[in-house]
Amino acid sequence: MVYLDHAATTPTAPQVRAAMEPYYNRRYGNASTPYEFGQMSREAVENARKTIADTLGAEPSEIYFTSGGTESDNWALKATMEAYSSFGRHMITTKIEHHAIGNTCEYLKKRGFEVTELPVDQSGRIFPEQLEYAIRPDTVLISVMCANNEIGTIQDMKAIGEIAKRRGVLFHTDAVQAYGHIPIDIAGWNVHMLSASGHKFYGPKGCGFLYMKQGLRTENMIHGGGQESGRRAGTENVPGIVGMAKAAQMSFSRMKETAEREQDLRDRFIHHICTEIPGAYLVGDFEHRLPGNVNICFQGIEASNLVLLLDEAGVCVSAGSACNSASAEPSHVLKALGMSDAQAYSCIRMTLGRETTAAELSYTLKTLKYLVKILKKG
């Protein structure tokens, strides 16, 4: 099998599984119990918190463990808007966010909050002037994803953060696709909150974190026991947390080499597709792009058919994002780029990972050439 869907999830690294194993087995103590057996779990959780904090240049007390990217996004938006509602009820986001942000905004709108969704240019980047213009006296929060999960476009985080800082607005970023893959600079970007998810960087599924800058007055997300400084109750997922920290450590220690290698493979793959397959063109931004992301529009082809035929040939790719593939709606991200429905239905996303080889990509290229020809005749 050729796996080209790393934006949907990544395999759990063997070293990560090995780090987790003891916490399913002989070290199963509850991290909130006072005896030494439980305190071994506490120590593992706090070491993991330190490891993750160090990758961001943050304080360990600013890292809150969650069940993943979706929960972190929900927490960041709901808890902030609620806590600051006496100050204002307006927030700003973009038209290309993941559903974890988009549907949370829909919920907030039903609760009487106002949300401005910024448009993007053809490559998927917002216009900083439009952000500036959208800020009102009652704007509490700006939430802009660092890198998009479908087209891989990376935003100008520094410019966005500068505006947020100058205008005194809180800044959250969904960095689920970015964390562990490209450098993140929370200080330079003036970020107050950042969401990440373990399974997007070779860690376990069902474990993520929210970075929350010291001093933020957000509401607590899950009410119960006193875990995560009382802000996110529930017995800690010790194996998950330990595994995620191991995965973070591995990703950050080899980030530059991994990114360069993936980017090199990516660029050659894109070049071959666009020059050898008639009607194929790259979607998104060439320069500001995640190292592993390839999104191609095959004019005149139904992407869902291509995905099925590629699957039969042993290649896993996706049409739109994993979360969209069950619905008949065209991708809101591709629509936001200005595509027609027909164009949006013709795009496939292929996302490379650190184990992807040149041989896998040349097999995929060969298969694509063949299938596109067949589908065009059909």
Ligand SMILES: *Cc1c(COP(=O)(O)O)cnc(C)c1O
């Ligand atoms: C995967 C993803 C999420 C959701 O993360 P989960 O851990 O799967 O809940 C949120 N935002 C983006 C950009 C993602 O790619």
